[in-house]
Amino acid sequence: MRASLAEKGVALTPRRAKLLEVLVASDRHPSVGEIHEEVRRYFPSTSLATIYNTIELLKETGQVLEIEFSGAANRYDGRIPQAHPHLICVECEKIEDLEMVEPSEPLEAISAATGYRLVNRRTDYYGVCPQCQAREGGQQQAPQSLP
Amino acid sequence: MRASLAEKGVALTPRRAKLLEVLVASDRHPSVGEIHEEVRRYFPSTSLATIYNTIELLKETGQVLEIEFSGAANRYDGRIPQAHPHLICVECEKIEDLEMVEPSEPLEAISAATGYRLVNRRTDYYGVCPQCQAREGGQQQAPQSLP
DNA sequence: TAACAAATTAGAATGGTTCTAAAATCTCTC
DNA sequence: GAGAGATTTTAGAACCATTCTAATTTGTTA
Known part of the structure; x- marks a missing residue:
């Protein structure tokens, strides 16, 4: 390593x-x-x-x-x-690894279909984490700097 | 609109x-x-x-x-x-829409599994487009500012 | 036409990242 | 060990996309 x-x-x-x-x-x-x-x-x-x-x-x-x-x-x-999906809270800016299934299409399939030599991938899910939802008790969210 | x-x-x-x-x-x-x-x-x-x-x-x-x-x-x-996958050339910084299949897991499934209230998603594939591959004739790439 | 609100402008401020030149540290040879 | 040369580190300046601010312009309504 x-x-x-x-x-x-x-x-x-x-x-x-x-x-x-x-x-x-x-x-x-x-x-x-x-x-x-x-x-x-x-x-x-x-x-x-x-x-x-x-x-x-x-x-x-x-x-x-x-x-x-x-x-x-x-x-x-x-x-x-290695590239893997992340779960990002737009309130507290916490980032968690998402253990769920990879995006379906493998890089090879996309490479073959598009002609690109692929080198990387990015998959993010943006939302409000349970803690932030609880803290604000259902109200709307405050300013945020992550998407 | x-x-x-x-x-x-x-x-x-x-x-x-x-x-x-x-x-x-x-x-x-x-x-x-x-x-x-x-x-x-x-x-x-x-x-x-x-x-x-x-x-x-x-x-x-x-x-x-x-x-x-x-x-x-x-x-x-x-x-x-609306959020959809993009194909991004790290050489010429071209961005194309990727018409292929959406990432498998629907937002609802991830929301249910994680407790997040999801608001957005991002899926990018990074690589070298066919034109840039041809231009450099198989050699290695130059400096790049996109991932 | 006057008065108020909305839109636009130029330029300054911000903040994460990169660059630069100098100082500090390390390595290798004699 | 001492000294030469390379590598690493530092402080601060530079950079640049974006945001902010205060003033000006434009539009609307009475």
């Missing part, structure tokens, strides 16, 4: 190891800011640039899945770095 | 009408910048803010689908404003 960094000729420095640990330990799909905060608890001088740089490395070696947002910070999944 | 704006108590001004026309006439899933450019050909003084404001109105009335990106400008689908 961590060996794939070595293959690229880059070192697994203490900061990078800690970042990877934070990423794998969390099921919250943390943002760069949250990762930064956490890594800083062990290496207080760590800069944001290092977090971004390291995540870039991890993306290149397929060890982290990036979930992009336009109005909010990107989020990262270090537990299941 | 355009009546839904009236119901909100907002006027269908010439700029807004042109924007809607541009949106429906294009199958390219244009960005705000492209829409701006196009509207400007008819109303040269149009500001970016107006494009953003109008798109916000259209989103609220469900007349446009926003496709968000973190590293690039958002794109808009005014032809099929």
